[in-house]
Amino acid sequence: MIPFGLRSILSCIREREAIVNFFVRTLTLAGIAVLMAFIPVQNAWGQGCVVSRSNGAVGGPESTGGYLAPGDININIGYRHQFSFRHFVGDVEQKQRIDVLGNQVMNKLNLENIGITYQITSRFSITADLPVMSASRHTHNSPITYTTSGIGDVAFMANGWVWNPKENTRGNLQLGVGLLLPTGKSDIANVVDAFDGRGPQARYVDYSIQPGQGGWGVPFQWVAYKNLPWGTQFYFNGSYTAMVQDLNTSYQRSTTLNPVTLSQYTAISDQYLLEGGFAHAVPRVRGLTATFGPRWEGVPAQNLFPSDNRGFRRPGYAVSLEPGVQYSRGRSVFSAEVGRAIKRDRTRSYPDRLTGGHGDAAFADWVWLASYSYRFPTRRNQTADHDSAMPNHTGAEAATAGAGC
Numbered sequence: 484m485i486p487f488g489l490r491s492i493l494s495c496i497r498e499r500e501a502i503v504n505f506f507v508r509t510l511t512l513a514g515i516a517v518l519m520a521f522i523p524v525q526n527a528w529g530q531g532c533v534v535s536r537s538n539g540a541v542g543g544p545e546s547t548g549g550y551l552a553p554g555d556i557n558i559n560i561g562y563r564h565q566f567s568f569r570h571f572v573g574d575v576e577q578k579q580r581i582d583v584l585g586n587q588v589m590n591k592l593n594l595e596n597i598g599i600t601y602q603i604t605s606r607f608s609i610t611a612d613l614p615v616m617s618a619s620r621h622t623h624n625s626p627i628t629y630t631t632s633g634i635g636d637v638a639f640m641a642n643g644w645v646w647n648p649k650e651n652t653r654g655n656l657q658l659g660v661g662l663l664l665p666t667g668k669s670d671i672a673n674v675v676d677a678f679d680g681r682g683p684q685a686r687y688v689d690y691s692i693q694p695g696q697g698g699w700g701v702p703f704q705w706v707a708y709k710n711l712p713w714g715t716q717f718y719f720n721g722s723y724t725a726m727v728q729d730l731n732t733s734y735q736r737s738t739t740l741n742p743v744t745l746s747q748y749t750a751i752s753d754q755y756l757l758e759g760g761f762a763h764a765v766p767r768v769r770g771l772t773a774t775f776g777p778r779w780e781g782v783p784a785q786n787l788f789p790s791d792n793r794g795f796r797r798p799g800y801a802v803s804l805e806p807g808v809q810y811s812r813g814r815s816v817f818s819a820e821v822g823r824a825i826k827r828d829r830t831r832s833y834p835d836r837l838t839g840g841h842g843d844a845a846f847a848d849w850v851w852l853a854s855y856s857y858r859f860p861t862r863r864n865q866t867a868d869h870d871s872a873m874p875n876h877t878g879a880e881a882a883t884a885g886a887g888c
Contacts, residue, residue: 485601487662487687489603490570492777499601500822502795504551509578509886511681516553523705523755524852531627532817534562538856539650541567541727545669545676548617549652549684550605550644550648550652550784551600551602551608551677551858552602552605552817552860552861553602553603553604553605553861554602554860554861555601555602555751555858555859555860556562556599556600556601556602556604556858556859557599557600557857557859558598558856558857558859559597559598559599559600559854559858560595560596560597560599560854561595561596561598561609561852561856562592562595562596562851562852562853562854562856563592563595563850563851563852564593564850564851565591565592565596565767565847565849565850565851566589566590566591566592566662566847566848566849567588567589567590567591567592567845567846567847568587568588568589568590568845568847569661569827569845569846569847569848570587570588570798570827570843570844570845570846571828571843571844571846572843573828573829573830573831573841574826574827575819576827578834578842580817581604581623582771585623586622586623586624586625587622587623587845588620588621588622588623588693588800589620589621589622589623589746590618590619590691590845590846591619592616592618592692593615593616593617593618593619594614594615594616594635595614595615595841596612596613596614596615597612597613597614597615598610598611598613599611599614600611600642600884601725601765603620603732605644605648605649606643606644606647606648607639607640607641607642607643607644608642608643609639609640609642609661610638610639610640610642610659610661610701611636611637611638611639611640612623612637612638612640613634614634614635614636614637614667614683615633615634615696616631616632616633616634616667616694616839616840617630617632618629618630618631618632620688620689620691621693622714623687623751624650626673626678627677627717629673629675629686629688629689629692630673630688630692631688631692631693631694632694633667633668633694633697634666634667634673635666635668635694635695636663636664636665636667636669636695636696636700637663637664637666638661638662638663638664638700638702638720638782639662639664640659640660640661640704641657641660641661641697642657642658642659642661642704642823643657643659644656644657644758645657648740649732650845651719652710654708654709654710655707655708655709656705656706656707657705657706658703658705658887659702659703659704659705659706660701660702660703660704660705661701661702661704662699662700662701662702663699663700663701663724663726663863664699664831665695665696665697665699666695666702667693667694667695667696668693668694668695668730669690669693669694669696669697669730669733669749670687670693670697670733670734671687671688671693671694672685672687672734673685673686674686674835686735687736689736689747690731691797695729695844696726696751696752696786696856697731697733697749697751698727698728698731699727699728699767700724700725700726700727700753701724701725701727701788702722702723702724702728703722703723703725704720704722704723704876705719705720705721705722705725706718707719707720711761713763714762714763714766715762715764716761716762716763717759717761717764718758718759718760718761718762718776719757719758719759720757720758720759721755721756721757721758722755723753723754723755723756723787724754724755725746725753725786725787725788726751726752726753726755726777726786726788727788729750729751729786729791729792729793729794730745730748730749730750730751730793730794731748731750731751731794732748735747735748736748736749736761736795737795740808743793743834743837743838744793744794744795744833744834744837744838745793745794745834746794746795746834747795748794748795749794749795750792750793750794750795750796750832751786751794752782752796752798753782753783753787754780754781754782755780755781755782755783756778756780757779757780758776758777758778758779758805759774759776759777760774760776760777760805761774761775761776762774762809769814770810770811771808771809771810772808772810772811773806773807773808774777774806774807774808774809774820775804775806776804776805777802777803777804777805777841778802778803778804778822779800779801779802779803780800781798781799781800781801782797782798782799782800783798784798784830784831784833785833789835792832792833793833793834793879794834795800795832795834796832796834797829797832797842797844798829798830798831799826799827799828799829799830799831799844799846800827800828800872801824801826801828801846801847802824802825802826802827803822803824803825803850804822804823804825805820805821805822805823805852806820806821807820807821807852808820808880814857814859814860815855815856815857816850816852816856816857817854817855817856818852818853818854818855819853819854820849820851820852820853821851821852822847822849822850822851822852823848824846824850825845825847829841829842829843829846832845834870859862
């Protein structure tokens with residue numbers, strides 16, 4: 484059952500984004516047999532008008548002094564900031580939106596994720612993830628700025644290491660599956676004056692800055708790592724949130740009814756995130772690690788689970804190069820990464836294909852990420868605190884779906 488689920492999800496992603504082959508080849512070179520397990524988030528993910536609901540995390544299980552022991556509790560607080568303003572149709576930037584028309588849409592996102600992991604046994608753990616978001620959306624030549632804030636969609640995960648952590652300290656694979664609850668508001672409206680003679684009126688904000696999606700989902704995730712010589716570690720993490728509902732019918736985004744595309748409603752879209760790369764312990768600075776690798780996140784044009792895939796969505800993906808640092812001291816781990824986009828592609832949605840069109844979406848140049856985690860060990864494990872000499876990463880904090888873009 485599990486291998487079949489992984490193959491199904493990978494097949495779905497390959498059909499939408501050819502760039503996944505890069506990550507598959509990288510993982511194969513590392514010799515980690517992820518393809519025989521099942522794939523994952525949160526919350527995973529795109530940029531700008533393509534929904535972003537994930538902070539993400541890099542690495543293996545070394546982040547808080549090694550694997551979590553039974554009874555340990557790990558708390559992680561993640562932060563993500565991005566400013567999206569560059570419009571793309573396919574992978575072609577629409578430079579006239581900024582240079583000539585001056586009507587570029589600008590999304591600002593601040594997303595915090597609070598995650599709590601409880602280690603049940605040496606192999607199995609459970610995680611709860613609460614996203615909190617504040618965002619704004621403004622068209623450059625418009626006087627109106629839309630804003631939102633609030634909690635996002637809460638996720639609960641069950642995670643397990645494929646191989647016994649007591650016998651595999653140099654490499655392992657953790658798999659997780661869970662439930663995404665529609666706890667975030669998906670129909671927030673602002674009272675604004677459009678200067679059309681009708682005065683201030685309530686208008687629904689764009690779905691890209693709504694805290695929630697308006698539906699239930701099933702997040703899958705994985706964390707894979709392999710320790711290499713000379714204080715280096717290879718990691719390959721990812722997540723995929725498969726939504727089980729088609730449309731958010733709590734409000735109509737448009738007064739124009741289209742019985743063919745149903746674009747008056749917002750689609751409840753799947754999201755995904757992939758990260759891979761290398762971490763290297765900085766010589767002579769105990770607990771300090773430098774990381775580098777690509778980050779790929781996006782929204783597919785069609786959902787994994789059976790759906791007619793109608794409704795308005797902006798599918799697409801962004802690929803970034805992501806250098807970062809992590810510092811581990813005692814029970815604490817600090818990390819910071821900066822992703823620079825090298826490829827952005829607003830792919831065609833299913834309604835686009837029905838009508839022969841191709842919509843656009845705004846993407847960010849940069850994504851800024853930071854996190855802090857703290858381990859509360861059981862009494863019998865309190866003497867295990869140390870500053871790891873290996874690259875410091877945590878396997879329990881892979882991305883899970885959360886608040887909006």
